Amino acid sequence: MKAIVYEGIRNVKVRNVEDPKIQKNDDIIVKVTSTAICGSDLHLIHGFVPNLPRGFILGHETMGIVEEVGKEVTKVKKGDRVVVPFPVSCGHCWYCEHDLWSQCDNSNANGETGGLLGYSDTFGGYDGGQAQFLRVPYGNVGPKVVPEGLSDEQVLFLTDILPTSLWGVDMAEVKPGDTVVVLGCGPVGLLAQKWAIYKGAKRVIAVDCIDYRLEHAKKYNQVETVNFQQYDNTGEYLKEITSGGADSVIDCVGMDGKMSTIEKIESVLKLQGGSKSAIEISTQAVRKCGTVVLVGVYGARYNGFPLGDFFSRNITLKMGQCPANSYIDPILKLISTGKFDATDIITHKLSIDKGEHAYRIFDSKDDNCIKVILKPQT
Incomplete structure (x- = not known):
């Protein structure tokens, strides 16, 4: 599959990498339909976050269609359209049970913080979603099914x-x-x-x-x-x-x-x-x-x-890091009823093949760039 990977300070590349696979029984694989570049991704490529190996897949704002589910997954099924919040959360530790999803005790063996998608080995080493496919751990906890009546652009930002x-x-x-x-x-x-x-x-x-x-x-x-x-x-x-x-x-x-x-x-x-x-x-x-x-x-x-x-x-x-999971449902209701709209911040929609260009204009603030959405399947 194609993915945007870190190759050094201010250096990202679009590479062909191995497709993700189910590793645990509660994993899911998502076929990514839309992903975005976040300001905090710039902290990674500027070298401010430690333990980011070359070849690491970036991105934590991702949505798409469930492609495959582990045998213990019951909350979503193949074909569901989901948004994936950026914290990786187990759903049953003390922090998750108290809606402090970004500080999950079980999602990051590499440190004292919770795990985050696409945010270096310091935050769990989970591959990111600026790719054609994404493995999502704890498939019964994070992913949220969204209505088909809403466009990707309307709901993608629920991820972060x-x-x-x-x-x-x-x-x-x-x-x-x-x-x-x-x-x-x-x-x-x-x-x-x-x-x-x-x-x-x-x-x-x-x-x-x-x-x-x-x-x-x-x-x-x-x-x-x-x-x-x-x-x-x-x-x-x-x-x-x-x-x-x-x-x-x-x-x-x-x-x-x-x-x-x-x-x-x-x-x-x-x-x-x-x-x-x-x-x-x-x-x-x-x-x-x-x-x-x-x-x-x-x-x-x-x-x-x-x-x-x-x-x-x-x-x-x-x-701190936002416990995003708790906010998705109430914000989704506001979007569905037309009471809140975030789409005006979108200035660029590009194929993932243009990932290097997208990072460059987002980082350097060229072409009046505010928010870039990438389409991995085009």
């Missing part, structure tokens, strides 16, 4: 960025009348803005440095926008225009934010895992006793982390 963005807004406890700052106008940031408005936020301020993404936020989400490159101290500016700070700040950037020279050196030397610029903005942009949520992915430990700034102002800090 729709749950992740809503989870971020939920962790921020956004309520009617709130002021919310969203750092980043990539796919998760744009969706977090939508969810904040859906939850009743009175004022949403989107922060980025890429004009076309800021224009998209303004056009489709009707939010205020701030280009952080226009200010010497963006955090202080946000504090000023919100009269003391926002009720919550949602960081949808993570370690791929703009790095200082020192951060670049420290990242190369593996002394730090990327940028913490978004965190630093959030310390100033949030009001006293407010909430800062980190849904952008962070990796290694960080030098000069502004812990004192959070502590002295009684800031609540929340973060």
Whole structure:
């Protein structure tokens, strides 16, 4: 089969690789109809996530048709159309039983975190879904059957960025009348803005440095926008225009934010895992006793982390990998009834054969690229 594989820093290739096979009785094989490139995939190809071997199949936003099922699988059958949430979850450990799916105790023998599809040996070593076929472990737990009346484009993002963005807004406890700052106008940031408005936020301020993404936020989400490159101290500016700070700040950037020279050196030397610029903005942009949520992915430990700034102002800090499984059904209901639509963020639909080009434009922000969907069967 064809698959997109990691071949080194900023180097991905479309290769012919071996088809996946049923390995355990509760595995399923999915014939992938649509998959997507996520911002956190860039953390992998930038070298910020350890234990990523060359030839590793990337991707964790995947859906398709069930092709084969293990003999213990009862929840789905061959021919079912499913979305596959990115956490690999057993369904019966303490964390899964408490809806903390991304921290499953049994899905990752390589570390203390739960397993994730397509996210290096550090997170379980599971091949990703940017391929023509995908093996999905725990077939009775993760995959969700979706209605045929909805297009792939409407439901694909249930695999990650729709749950992740809503989870971020939920962790921020956004309520009617709130002021919310969203750092980043990539796919998760744009969706977090939508969810904040859906939850009743009175004022949403989107922060980025890429004009076309800021224009998209303004056009489709009707939010205020701030280009952080226009200010010497963006955090202080946000504090000023919100009269003391926002009720919550949602960081949808993570370690791929703009790095200082020192951060670049420290990242190369593996002394730090990327940028913490978004965190630093959030310390100033949030009001006293407010909430800062980190849904952008962070990796290694960080030098000069502004812990004192959070502590002295009684800031609540929340973060982590989204327990996506719990969000699929409620969001699917909103999509089915026309109450929520995420398709405006899709800017490119390409064959998987164009995988190298897709990664290049997504990473370099060329051709006004916001979100790429890949079609492995074309």
